[in-house]
Amino acid sequence: MKGFGRGRSLFWTIAAIFLLTTVVGTLLQVLVATAVLQPLEAREARARAELAASAVAGAIATGHSLPRGADLDSLLERHREAVRPAWIVFRGSDGSVASAPPWRFIAHALADRSGRDSSSFPPARPDPRGPLEVVARRGVMRGPTVLGEVQVVRRTRPRGAMGIVGSQNSILLFPIAIVVSAFGGLVLVRLLVRRLRAMELLATRVAEGDLTVRLADRSGDEIGRLAQQLNRMTERLAVARAQIEATELERRQLFADITHELATPLT
Known part of the structure; x- marks a missing residue:
């Protein structure tokens, strides 16, 4: 795979x-x-x-x-x-x-x-x-x-x-068990790997600063609930960053106003 x-x-x-x-x-x-x-x-x-x-x-x-x-x-x-x-x-x-x-x-x-x-x-x-x-x-x-x-x-x-x-029939027991186990593991991993890679992609993009990415997993199982929690976390990070950016903008505007007032002589 x-x-x-x-x-x-x-x-x-x-x-x-x-x-x-x-x-x-x-x-x-x-x-x-x-x-x-x-x-x-x-x-x-x-x-x-x-x-x-x-x-x-x-x-x-x-x-x-x-x-x-x-x-x-x-x-x-x-x-x-x-x-x-x-x-x-x-x-x-x-x-x-x-x-x-x-x-x-x-x-x-x-x-x-x-x-x-x-x-x-x-x-x-x-x-x-x-x-x-x-x-x-x-x-x-x-x-x-x-x-x-x-x-x-x-x-x-x-x-x-x-x-x-x-018995002669049991000679193939363990090879068949190994093959069946590998096939079952392959099928199960194929069902899970797409969802897990989506989470890996979200974590990578969030680490790069992209807080707009979301997971579309609505299955409701353990992985689906984890995906919803990651979406909420990303949304909160986006809101917190927006608040920080707004506060920083207000601070800069305040400094600009103070500088302007100090530079303007009183009349």
């Missing part, structure tokens, strides 16, 4: 205030999310997972035969709607694993978590999306026979500020 190079500018102060407000607001959001929203979300997710696991386990246990293939996939997918985006997994007593949605590496991941031998599975790479967490499990039994176990599995997110700041 033109004129920013002349001394300090309000642009940087206002932009810093915008940035500070953005950062403080973000930290408050993180605090609320950590202390309130995340525990509530985890509690609700666990309750829904328990209900879904119980429903699937009950459906399998009360069936005439152990569902396989498409029937099992359909059963899991039907109850998965209540626990999205988690997986519903059925681990049969024979070692078979089915999940909704289908994921061929789910057996390996669960084998690693349960401590069972996972040598029959290919090595799993670390998943950048986070580790798996079993939020609910229900055993499936038909009489004394154990048919398997139903598990509800979801990815765990880091808790607290690191979980929010460390």
Whole structure:
């Protein structure tokens, strides 16, 4: 902006205030999310997972035969709607694993978590999306026979500020905050700088002796009220100078009259 190079500018102060407000607001959001929203979300997710696991386990246990293939996939997918985006997994007593949605590496991941031998599975790479967490499990039994176990599995997110700041979407948080703060400061300064420069011009012209200059700001806000006070001050200075000039003129006229009388002989 033109004129920013002349001394300090309000642009940087206002932009810093915008940035500070953005950062403080973000930290408050993180605090609320950590202390309130995340525990509530985890509690609700666990309750829904328990209900879904119980429903699937009950459906399998009360069936005439152990569902396989498409029937099992359909059963899991039907109850998965209540626990999205988690997986519903059925681990049969024979070692078979089915999940909704289908994921061929789910057996390996669960084998690693349960401590069972996972040598029959290919090595799993670390998943950048986070580790798996079993939020609910229900055993499936038909009489004394154990048919398997139903598990509800979801990815765990880091808790607290690191979980929010460390996410991929938050990488752009601070650059965007800086850009938005600079833009907001620029807009605000553009709205104020014309009025402030008018005051600067008035002060300069008054200092040069021009008391006829006035500000046309009638907004009524803080800057507008200051402009009105400056106008009143300038008017009073003009009146005071006019009075001084009139007094000086009268003094000179008096001296001229006295000099004339002294120079004129008495008749």
